[in-house]
């Protein structure tokens with residue numbers, strides 16, 4: 001059993017454990033739940049507790065799902081001088 005298509009890391013075997021047990025005790029899931037485990041720019045970001053970042057994207061680009069999401073909307077908004085209204089108009093999720 002893995003988390004989702006873009007984060008193909010095994011978190012447990014449902015032939016050996018219940019889904020509830022995997023959900024509660026998976027080391028990967030527990031590390032993802034603890035937002036203070038994030039690294040790089042995400043790890044020191046003021047918005048990390050509520051950000052809708054993508055751990056799958058971080059994994060695809062760095063092989064580490066706790067690393068910085070390379071497609072940070074905050075940085076995009078700053079670089080392109082976009083407002084939250086602009087971001088919502090594009091249909092992107094903001095935190």
Ligand code: SF4
Nearest residue numbers: 042045048051072074
């Ligand atoms: S994706 Fe951007 S806004 Fe979100 S936690 Fe990382 S640095 Fe902060």
